[in-house]
Amino acid sequence: MFSLIVNLLGPFLHRPTQSSIQDGPAYLLNSSRSKKSTSLTDLPSTMASSSPLLIRGGTVVNDDEMLKADVLIENGLIKTVGPNLDAPSGAQIVDATGKLVIPGGIDPHTHMQLPFMGEVAVDDFEKGTQAAVAGGTTMIIDFVIPTKDSTPIKAYKQWREWADPKVCCDYALSMAITTWNENVAKEMEIVTGDDYGINSFKFFLAYKGVFMVRDEEFYQGMIQCAKVGALARVHAENGSVIEEKAKELLAKGITGPEGHTQSRPEELEAEATNRACVLASQANCPLYVVHVMSKGAARAIAHHRQKGAVIFGEPIAAGLATDGSHYYNKDWLHAARYVLSPPLSRDSTTPNALMDLLAAGELHLTATDNCTFNCRQKLAGKDDFTKIPNGVNGVEDRMSVVWEKGVHSGKIDPMRFVAITSSVAAKIFHCYPRKGRIAVGSDADVVVWNPEASRIISKDTHHHAVDFNIFEGMEVHGVADVTISRGKIVWENGQLKTVSGSGRFIPLKPWSPTVFSTIAQRAKMIQPRGVQREAPQDLPEEVEKLSVQNKSRTTPGGNSKISFS
Numbered sequence: 144m145f146s147l148i149v150n151l152l153g154p155f156l157h158r159p160t161q162s163s164i165q166d167g168p169a170y171l172l173n174s175s176r177s178k179k180s181t182s183l184t185d186l187p188s189t190m191a192s193s194s195p196l197l198i199r200g201g202t203v204v205n206d207d208e209m210l211k212a213d214v215l216i217e218n219g220l221i222k223t224v225g226p227n228l229d230a231p232s233g234a235q236i237v238d239a240t241g242k243l244v245i246p247g248g249i250d251p252h253t254h255m256q257l258p259f260m261g262e263v264a265v266d267d268f269e270k271g272t273q274a275a276v277a278g279g280t281t282m283i284i285d286f287v288i289p290t291k292d293s294t295p296i297k298a299y300k301q302w303r304e305w306a307d308p309k310v311c312c313d314y315a316l317s318m319a320i321t322t323w324n325e326n327v328a329k330e331m332e333i334v335t336g337d338d339y340g341i342n343s344f345k346f347f348l349a350y351k352g353v354f355m356v357r358d359e360e361f362y363q364g365m366i367q368c369a370k371v372g373a374l375a376r377v378h379a380e381n382g383s384v385i386e387e388k389a390k391e392l393l394a395k396g397i398t399g400p401e402g403h404t405q406s407r408p409e410e411l412e413a414e415a416t417n418r419a420c421v422l423a424s425q426a427n428c429p430l431y432v433v434h435v436m437s438k439g440a441a442r443a444i445a446h447h448r449q450k451g452a453v454i455f456g457e458p459i460a461a462g463l464a465t466d467g468s469h470y471y472n473k474d475w476l477h478a479a480r481y482v483l484s485p486p487l488s489r490d491s492t493t494p495n496a497l498m499d500l501l502a503a504g505e506l507h508l509t510a511t512d513n514c515t516f517n518c519r520q521k522l523a524g525k526d527d528f529t530k531i532p533n534g535v536n537g538v539e540d541r542m543s544v545v546w547e548k549g550v551h552s553g554k555i556d557p558m559r560f561v562a563i564t565s566s567v568a569a570k571i572f573h574c575y576p577r578k579g580r581i582a583v584g585s586d587a588d589v590v591v592w593n594p595e596a597s598r599i600i601s602k603d604t605h606h607h608a609v610d611f612n613i614f615e616g617m618e619v620h621g622v623a624d625v626t627i628s629r630g631k632i633v634w635e636n637g638q639l640k641t642v643s644g645s646g647r648f649i650p651l652k653p654w655s656p657t658v659f660s661t662i663a664q665r666a667k668m669i670q671p672r673g674v675q676r677e678a679p680q681d682l683p684e685e686v687e688k689l690s691v692q693n694k695s696r697t698t699p700g701g702n703s704k705i706s707f708s
């Protein structure tokens with residue numbers, strides 16, 4: 144299969160002597176952030192002093208090229224990319240013959256140790272990032288989610304305290320806006336500054352009473368996003384109608400996990416996605432729709448993009464590889480394991496359709512929404528499906544699932560694979576080419592990917608803390624043989640070699656050019672326009688008389704009491 148792909152892609156395979164970063168963001172090289180920031184002069188001693196690594200004999204794959212080249216890594220960075228490189232003294236050699244050398248995966252949507260629905264997700268920042276690197280992902284973007292009575296900055300500090308000592312690969316943060324007031328607007332501006340490194344905000348249109356915001360709050364939040372150069376992200380479902388439907392189902396005695404999917408029909412995802420796109424256009428704000436689970440939602444995104452809106456669509460591994468038939472399984476626990484929101488599609492053709500849209504460029508990148516609750520935690524909803532903690536695994540298996548459904552099935556080539564698992568995320572979140580590219584000067588987050596190997600996914604062999612796997616028994620081709628994080632091997636020969644806390648926080652700058660170039664220009668074109676007029680004159684006498692008569696006239700059947708003010 145792989146040799147076939149290489150032959151087909153012959154014209155793309157060139158052999159430059161060296162690749163280089165053209166537009167590396169200078170701020171990353173002289174950052175003056177807190178201890179856990181990304182300054183390259185502030186690497187942990189384990190990394191700074193690690194021996195050079197030479198990856199030999201592989202095919203380097205970026206989102207726009209495939210080339211036979213060796214990759215030399217020193218001090219956590221890619222030092223050289225080129226053919227037949229000499230090994231510096233003391234270098235460790237990684238043999239990549241017959242394999243691909245790809246940028247480490249970036250999962251832009253995870254919830255490690257999220258407190259949610261009365262439970263805390265069991266994959267914490269340590270287990271979650273270990274699972275990530277075991278599957279070839281070397282960076283996650285997790286969400287700070289303030290409760291309604293907290294503040295963005297307080298919550299941000301909490302997330303950093305949770306993550307910094309535990310992460311085994313690099314990570315960044317996105318932030319949810321769960322309430323709206325002047326202080327929130329002010330803190331949004333603060334956290335997009337250098338000291339915090341947030342460049343996207345997520346709005347929930349679901350989870351009423353918990354995280355959900357009203358349309359006017361969402362609209363105001365997006366206006367603020369556009370002002371501070373941040374991307375708006377949205378969980379698009381109609382939370383108010385979902386709540387009503389859930390009550391109806393419970394009243395009819397439907398208490399099992401099948402009620403979860405029936406209370407959240409796909410139309411409610413499509414409606415909210417469409418609404419989010421409309422409101423984003425009104426706010427002239429770029430929009431990123433997380434976990435696109437249905438054809439209707441994808442269609443809404445495509446419709447608005449065709450009208451020129453800047454919108455990105457993110458399907459997740461679960462939605463690409465499983466469907467909603469599980470909710471009707473006779474075994475309650477089996478069905479409950481698949482409860483996430485929006486739910487898996489009940490249309491069994493949806494997973495393939497979502498992959499087709501990724502192939503066609505109508506959807507743009509993949510994530511996981513990794514948010515794991517074990518069987519005991521899922522049982523919190525045994526008498527009422529609305530109490531089953533929402534969330535599933537994915538961070539370990541995403542790369543293999545996307546390879547299987549995309550490349551192995553012949554829908555996409557390895558370059559598109561790199562794009563939708565890594566480079567597009569790096570571009571959207573403004574850390575490209577530091578991340579998401581094999582190039583001189585980039586962070587040495589590199590995976591030796593074996594396109595010929597296959598594995599069977601199972602809870603018995605995965606590295607998550609959770610006690611089941613929604614992909615259980617699935618055979619996937621494409622396996623991470625070696626994962627390198629910041630120049631250190633963290634996964635090899637089926638063994639983790641991680642150090643807790645060795646991952647770094649990656650501050651993300653606002654005004655990503657991938658996201659904002661058209662938005663900024665459009666802002667200039669759509670300034671509100673007033674009309675210069677003479678001051679209104681008094682009405683001519685005969686018109687004045689007529690309007691007095693009209694006021695006193697009664698219509699047949701009486702005057703309407705309806706007021707439109």
Ligand SMILES: NC(=O)NCCC(=O)O
Pocket residue numbers: 254378482483484485512514533534535
């Ligand atoms: N998706 C899900 O069911 N759980 C995590 C929270 C969210 O992203 O909605």
Ligand SMILES: [Zn+2]
Pocket residue numbers: 378433434484485
């Ligand atoms: Zn969500």
Ligand SMILES: [Zn+2]
Pocket residue numbers: 252253254433512
């Ligand atoms: Zn999520």
